[in-house]
Amino acid sequence: MNARLTQQDWLDHGLKVLANKGPVALKADTLAKLMKVSRGSFYWHFRDISEFHAGLLARWRKLATDEIIIAVDQEHTASRRLRRLMRTAMTSDEKLERGIRSWAAQNAKAASTIASVDKVRVKYICELLKSEGLSDKQAVARATFIYWAYIGRVMVANNSKRLQDDDIDSIADLLQS
Numbered sequence: 001m002n003a004r005l006t007q008q009d010w011l012d013h014g015l016k017v018l019a020n021k022g023p024v025a026l027k028a029d030t031l032a033k034l035m036k037v038s039r040g041s042f043y044w045h046f047r048d049i050s051e052f053h054a055g056l057l058a059r060w061r062k063l064a065t066d067e068i069i070i071a072v073d074q075e076h077t078a079s080r081r082l083r084r085l086m087r088t089a090m091t092s093d094e095k096l097e098r099g100i101r102s103w104a105a106q107n108a109k110a111a112s113t114i115a116s117v118d119k120v121r122v123k124y125i126c127e128l129l130k131s132e133g134l135s136d137k138q139a140v141a142r143a144t145f146i147y148w149a150y151i152g153r154v155m156v157a158n159n160s161k162r163l164q165d166d167d168i169d170s171i172a173d174l175l176q177s
Contacts, residue, residue, distance in 0.1 A: 005037065006045070006149075007045040008059075009055055010031070010041075010042060010052070011055050011059040013031060013034070013035055014031060014052065014059075015060060015096055017031060018096065018100065019098075019099045020095065020099075020109075022103075023103035023107070023110075024097055026053065026056070028046075028049055028052070030169075040176075053107070053110075055108065057109065057110060059114060061116075064097065064117070065121060078128045078132050079132060079173070081128055082128045082172045083172045085124075085128070086146065086168050086171065087168050087169075089150045090153060090163055090168050091126070091162060091163075091168075094114050094153065094155075097138070098154055098155060101114060101154070118147070121147060123141050126140055127139075128176075129143055131140055132176045132177075134176065145175070
């Protein structure tokens with residue numbers, strides 16, 4: 001690489017490596033070799049691998065949760081927001097989410113981050129459902145169910161048939177009525 005790498009370049013590269021090679025590849029030497037640069041570039045941006053891992057988890061949370069919520073909130077109604085969220089969740093590439101969850105099985109900080117993200121995501125879905133008139137109890141149950149469906153799709157979707165947008169929309173409509 002000719003251009004000077006930034007911290008974000010390393011984090012984005014780390015997320016790609018995690019998605020494609022799994023958590024075992026999240027080592028400075030492995031990452032540097034895959035980028036065809038020296039480890040010195042890595043250590044210019046990160047004090048150690050733990051700092052890199054923390055940055056990686058924060059970057060994943062931003063991309064996979066915070067930015068999606070911001071995009072979904074652009075829709076004008078809760079009904080349209082739920083449809084957009086479910087379309088995004090049920091049609092996105094599952095490799096990174098699967099890689100993060102695999103990492104969490106071996107790493108306490110990753111597990112803690114995932115637990116926090118799961119709560120944010122379920123709470124967001126719950127708020128969408130409540131804004132459509134569902135009771136707290138109904139919203140919590142349905143939000144949990146929607147999230148379980150998403151996690152199930154992530155974990156088993158290797159060659160599964162993808163749902164069409166109109167199928168996802170009809171499921172979203174059913175769950176918010």
